[in-house]
Every structure is written in structure tokens, then in C-alpha cells.
Amino acid sequence: MRLLARLLGYLLLIAALAALAVDLLAWSTTGRFRLSELGALWAQIDRPSLNLVQAVLERHVWQPLWDGLFWVLLQPAVLVLGLPGLVLLLLGRRGGGRRDSHFSRR
Incomplete structure (x- = not known):
């Protein structure tokens, strides 16, 4: 399950970066920076x-x-894709610290 969460998180972050790239490209051609709506x-x-x-x-x-x-769909694509991507990456990260350190003390 963690692998699936991480994979989906990475895919959403890549999509968010692609949306940001589209926005930066539009900025370079128009001179105005604006975050694109997902829709x-x-x-x-x-x-x-x-x-x-x-x-x-x-x-x-x-x-x-x-x-x-x-x-x-009216919200900025970078946020709609990036925030859930970060959450999924955090949920899918490897556990470790506390549980392992508790057992290693004995």
C-alpha cells in the first residue's frame, strides 16, 4: 500500500511540475505570470x-x-495536483523511527 501511495504521489508531483512548466512558459511569452486552472x-x-x-x-x-x-477544476492545477501528491508521499514514506527504536532498546 505504501508503494502505491508513493507512486501516485510522485505521479501527481510530476503532473504539478508539468503544470508549473506550462505556466512558466506562458509567463515567458506573455510577460504575465498566472497559475492555470486545472479545468x-x-x-x-x-x-x-x-x-x-x-x-x-x-x-x-x-x-x-x-x-x-x-x-x-477552477483552482490552480499546481495546487490541486501538488498538495495531494505531497500528502501521498508523506503517507507512503517508510515508517521507522519510533517503532524500531523501541524494540532496539531492549
């Missing part, structure tokens, strides 16, 4: 899949779920 980046990558997710959630799952996801 805007998703639409640039694959707009039909974003539309499909919206249609499925609204029509077949639960309308308020799309409303909550829509709020997340």
Missing part, C-alpha cells in the same frame, strides 16, 4: 473527455458531484 489545462489536453465526465456525472451519477468537481 483549463484539462480542456487543452482533451476537451471531449472533460465534456464526457461532465455529462456522465450530471446525468447518470449525481448532479452535486459535478458542482463540487467544477469548483476543483
Whole structure:
């Protein structure tokens, strides 16, 4: 389970760094720094899949779920991807310190 958490954490951090790279590239061309919204980046990558997710959630799952996801899609991609990535890396790190030191004292 820890391996899966670390792997997913690394993937999310890589995606966050890629989103930051897109923002820095836009900054170098426009002269204005702005963090991209997750939904805007998703639409640039694959707009039909974003539309499909919206249609499925609204029509077949639960309308308020799309409303909550829509709020997340309006947030900066770097934060939406990076913060969960860091949390997963922390949760998936190797335990050690306390448990091992307790047994080594005996």
C-alpha cells in the first residue's frame, strides 16, 4: 500500500511540475505570470473527455458531484495536483523511527 501511495504521489508531483512548466512558459511569452486552472489545462489536453465526465456525472451519477468537481477544476492545477501528491508521499514514506527504536532498546 505504501508503494502505491508513493507512486501516485510522485505521479501527481510530476503532473504539478508539468503544470508549473506550462505556466512558466506562458509567463515567458506573455510577460504575465498566472497559475492555470486545472479545468483549463484539462480542456487543452482533451476537451471531449472533460465534456464526457461532465455529462456522465450530471446525468447518470449525481448532479452535486459535478458542482463540487467544477469548483476543483477552477483552482490552480499546481495546487490541486501538488498538495495531494505531497500528502501521498508523506503517507507512503517508510515508517521507522519510533517503532524500531523501541524494540532496539531492549
